[in-house]
Each structure stands twice: as structure tokens, then as C-alpha cells.
Amino acid sequence: MNAKEIKKLFPLLDQHVNGKPLVYLDSSATSQKPYTVIEKLDDYYRRYNSNVHRGVHTLGTMATDEYEGARDKVRTFIGAESTQEVIFTRGTTTAINMVASSYGKANLAEGDEIVITPMEHHSNIIPWQQTAKATGATLKYLTLLEDGTIDMEEAKNIITENTKIVSVMQVSNVLGTINPIKELAQLAHKNGAIMVVDGAQSAPHIKIDVQDLDCDFFAFSGHKLGGPTGIGVLYGKKHLLENMEPFEFGGEMIDFVGLYESTWKELPWKFEGGTPIIAGAIGLGAAIDFIEDLGFDAIEEHEQELVSYSFERLSEIEGLTIFGPKKRAGVVTFQLDDIHPHDVATVLDAEGIAVRAGHHCAQLLMKWLNVSATARASYYVYNTEEDIDALKDGLVKTKEYFGDVYS
Template identity: 65%
Template sequence: MESSEIRELFPILNQKIHGYPLVYLDSAASAQKPIHVIEAVKHYYEWDHSNVHRGVHTLGMRATDAYEGARVKVARFLGATSEKEIIFTRGATSALNLVASSYARTVCRKGDEIVVSAMEHHSNLLPWQQAAKATGAVLKYIPLHPDGTFSIEDVEKSVTNRTKVVSVSHVSNVLGIANPVKQMAVIARKNGAVLVVDGAQSAPHIKVDVQELGCDFYAFSGHKMCGPTGVGALYGRKALLEQMEPIEFGGEMIDHVSLHNASWKELPWKFEGGTPIIAGAIGLGAAIDFLEQIGMNTIAEHDNQLTRYAVEQMERIEDLTMYGPKDGHLGLVTFNLGNIHAHDVATVLDTYGVAIRAGHHCCQLLMRHLSIGATARASFYLYNTEEEVDRFLLALQKTKEYFKE
């Protein structure tokens, strides 16, 4: 299926903005939804809506089957050994907070280490800051090179036998580069630590196999991979999840309650208190079906090719600065155009129907490392085409001309 054909499956893209056909280049913030996902959520609300795991009536059983069926799809999508290793969350942020608040606060003691990098999205930084404060652990940073990246040698120097947790993004949401998480898992395990991977920017674009990566936890958000907002998942090794305590308490996650104590259900339900994200999980399952039908390798090839094309063309624009290594951008490119503020660039591009992101991208530490306050970011996905990249580039040229007047 060609990307132009895929585009037709996304109703929101068939509109004009300020008189121009929409060119949506902000999928790294949130991807658009295909009709398959929209219809799956609509069908649930129209035909199957009920709470799950409770009623024995037909709607309750259908809703439960659809919800737990989505968990099986996520497990398969990530290569988990069991669906019990999949916890539904509100997104990658909630998943990372769960690991930091439950696992890290249990295993870390004063003087232990939590190792992260300064390229991390705040969702993979602030939870570890809080865990370090709560436990007395030391928060260590893998040193960054001038371009914002780090090497496996930097990791080896940073991780010691005092390290309990290493947490890193699989793909940077600013630089667009993939980190060597497979090698990092080996280093972490050699030192008795666990590896936590923020997969928010990798799960939409490449085939992920958590067994091959060797990570202990992997978090991702559904809305960045064509699924609904407000749903994501945490993969965790079963042995680790079993030793963790819940951080939210209420209905559905309990086994037995007495006047002064309670015991929890088995995995994965002990971490899913209250009415779960039923429609979101069903929509996420539909998104996974959609992506797998196209093929994750096909998506990766398309996204890489389109990003390379954009980078090659952007290199020809005078006074345009791109960030990160020249090669290896996965699905996005972050840039500044001369002395024009990133927000002004994005505002002018919007008048031509081109939607991009501008700001610090929830990565203030990386922005300071690069000595910049904000950048513009164009991100590409399976529904984008070279013609849309050309329209983006033309709009950039017009933006330069606008600010020269």
C-alpha cells in the first residue's frame, strides 16, 4: 500500500488549513488516527460498552474479551513472553512513573545510583528525580557529546556496581537518533541493574522485540502510533512486576480486603485499579492490527527514506541549522531557521497548512546542552509523502522571505 493510499485512511488529513491542504508533520507529538481505529472505538461504545471483569452478562463478557484481547496484541507487538507482562497505563509517562514509584523506591537505598541521560524527555527524567529524592539515591547523568548524543563507552563509565536503574529513551524526541539500548542492557545486567526504556518514539516506527533488546521495562504511548489518546502500556519482566507493589489502590485490583489490610490480584490486574481504559485499549489493539497489516519493517523503511529526503533537501537551505548527527534521524528532524524564533517559524508554516512542533520539546536539559532555547521540529510518519515534504520546504523558503521583508 502506497503512502498516498494510506493517507486516504486518515479522515482528519482530508481537510484544508487556511486554504491549503493539510500537511501534518507533528506525529512525534501525536499521530493521527486511521478509520480502523476510529471505527473500533465507535463500535465498542455503540455495541459492547460495559465495565470489564465484573458482569456476567453478554455486554460485560464482550467488553472483557475485547479489552484482554488488546493486551494479547500488545504482548505480541512487543515480543513479551506473556500478556501478564503488559500493564495498561495512561501512556508512557504513567508507565515510567509506575516503575520509578514502585520498583525504584523499593530497591534503591541511600548511595545507590540511578543513571539517565540529559537528552531525556521530562517524562523519563522527573520520575527519577523524585525517586532519587525519596530514597537518597544519586541521580547520575551519562555525559553527552557536543551534538547531544552519547556513546556506549560513556555508558560503561557511568554505570557501576552501585547502579540500580538505568533509564534511557530508545529514540530521542529531539535528535531523532536511536540509542544503543541492546548494549546498554548488557552493561546494566553485568552491574546488577535493570534497564528501563522509554519507547514513545520507537514503538510507532520500528519493530520492537523486548527479548532481543534485553530490557527489563519498556514504556510506550498509544497516541503516537495511531491509537487513541490516554492509553499506553508498560512491559515489565514478570519476576520484577511480581515483586513490585501497586501505587494506585481501589476496585478491581484487590484479592481480599479486611478491616485493616488487603491483598492484591495477580498480574497484570494488581496495577490496574478502578475502571480501566477500556475503549482506549481496544483502540490501541486496532492500531496495532493496522500497523502490523502494513508491516513495521515497511513503515520503518518509509519513515527512514522520507526523513533522509527531508534532511538532504534542508541541507540546501541557507542559514538552517539541524541538530543531532547528520545521519540516522528516525522519523524527525529538529532545526532552527536563522535567527527566527521557532514559534514564529511554526506560526508562518501554519498559514501554509503545514503543522510542525516548536518549543523545547519537554527536553530543557538537552536544549541547555545545545545552547538553544527552542527549536522547530518536523516529524514524519507512514501517511506522509515526498510531495508533502516539498510543500514543507517551500513553506520554509517563504518563511525566510517573510522575515526578510
């Protein structure tokens, strides 16, 4: 199935914006949803909407089976050993906060070190800043090379026996950089540290095997891979999760409640307090089915073709700068002359083209790039070379418009 055929499976993409056919190039922010996911959510609410785990009636059993079935799909999707290692969360941000709070605050002390990179999304910076403040640990940053990749030689000096946690995004939401997680995990473990991976931008685009990566925690969101918003996953090695205190307390996560002490359910439910994100998990399961039917080999090949075509077409525009390495995931972040990225995005929107503009929740990286903001086009399974042609034409119009304004 080619991208044009796949595009027809996403109802939102069949529309006009500002009188022009929609060209959606903002999938790093959130992907669009295929019919199969939308229909699965509709089916849940129409036929068996019920709470899970609590009742013995038919609807409750159906909902529980679908919910736990989705957990098993996630287990297979990321290569986890057990469903006990798969925790449903609100998204990547919540998952990383869970690790920072439940693991970090219990295992860090003054003199310990947390290592991250300047390219991280804010959701993989601020939780560690707060954990460092709470524990007295020191936050350190890996060095980036000129092309926006990690200096792995220098990493050997930065990650030391004082390092307790290394937390790095697998794919940059700005540069598209694909970070060497397996090598970083080996370096972390050699020094007695754990490896935390922000997989928000990688899980939709490349095949994940948490056992091959040997990461200790892996977080990702459903809405970036065709699933609903408000659902995500935290994978953790079983022995680490078993020794962590719950992140939230209340119903569903308890075993026995006494007047002054309580005990918790076994994994994974001790981390899923309250009514869980039932519809979200079921929708995520449907999204995983859709992605795996397409196959990651085909997805990666298609995105690499789009990236290559983007460099070819956009490099024809004088005054356009693309940031990041040549080898990258399906993200192209750029500046056009001295035109503010918000102005670029506004003109493109008038042409029906949706791109992201701003600091992309990566202010540290913007400082490293020495810019205040950038524009970003990000691709997914439904994008075509014609979309990139439209982007190029829209950028040329943007240059012409602002050339006339300032002339």
C-alpha cells in the same frame, strides 16, 4: 501500499487549514488515527459498552474479551512472554512513574545511583529526580557525543556497581537518535542494575522485541502509533512486577479486603485499579492491527527515505541548521537563522503546515544544544515527499517574510 494510498485511510488529513491543504508534520506529539481505529471505538460505544471483568452478562463478556484480546495483541507486538507482563496505563508518563514509585522507592537507598541521559523527555527525568530525593540515591547522566549520540565508552565508567537503575529513551523525540538499548541493557545487567526503556518514540516506528533487548521495563503510548489518547503500556519482567507494590489502590486490583489488611489480584490486574481504560485498550489493539498489516520493514524503509529526502531538500535553505545524527528516526529538528521557532511555526501554519515549536519537553537537551527552543518536523506512515517539498517552500517563505520585516 504507498504513502499516498495510506494517507487516504486517515480522515483528518483530508482537509484544508487556513485555506491550504493540511500537511501534518507533528506525529511525534501525536499521530493521526486511521478509519479502522475510529470505527473500532465507535463500535465499542455503540454495541457493547460495558465494564470488564465484573459481570456475567453478554455485553460485559464482549467488552472483557476485546479488552483482554487487546492485551494479547500488545504481548505479541512487543514480544513479551506473557500477558501478565503487560500493564495498561494512561501512557508512557504514567508507566515510568509506576516504575519509579513502585520499584525505585522500594529498591533504592543512599549510595545507589540512577543513570539517565540529557536527551530524555521530562517524563523520564522528573520521576527519577523525585525518586532520588525520596531515597537518597544519586542521579547521574550519560555523556553525549557532538552528534547527539551516547558516548558508549564513557558509559562504561558512568554505569558502575553502584548503579541500580538505567533509564533511557530508545528514540529521541528531538534529535531522532536511535539509542543502543541492547548494549546499555547488557552494561546495566553486568553491574547488577535494571534497564528501563522509554519507548514512546520507538514503538510506532521500529519493531520492538523486549526479550531481544533484554530490558526489564518498557513503556509506550498508544496515541503516537495511531491509537487513542489516554492509553499506554508498561511491560515488565514478571518476577519484577510480582515483587512490586501496586501504584494505585481501589476496586478491580484487590483479591481480599479485610478491616485492616487487603491482598491484591495476580498480574496484570493488581496494577490496574478502578475501571480500566477499556475503549482505549480496544482502540490500541486496532492500531496495532493496522501497523502490523503495513509491516515494520516497510515503515522503517519509508521513514528513512523521508529523512534522507529532508536532508537533501532542507539543506538547500541557507541559514537552516538541523540538529542530531544523520542516522535517525523520522524526526527533523531545526533552527532557521535567528528566527524564533514559534514564529517559524506560525508562518508555516498559515501555509497549512503543522510542525512543533518549543523545547519539546526536553529542556536539558535544549541547554546541551545551546538553544532556547527549536522547530520540529516529525513523520509517520502517511507522510510523503510532497509534504517535505511543502515544508521547504514554507521555510523559504518564512525567511522571505522575516527578511522583509527586519530589512
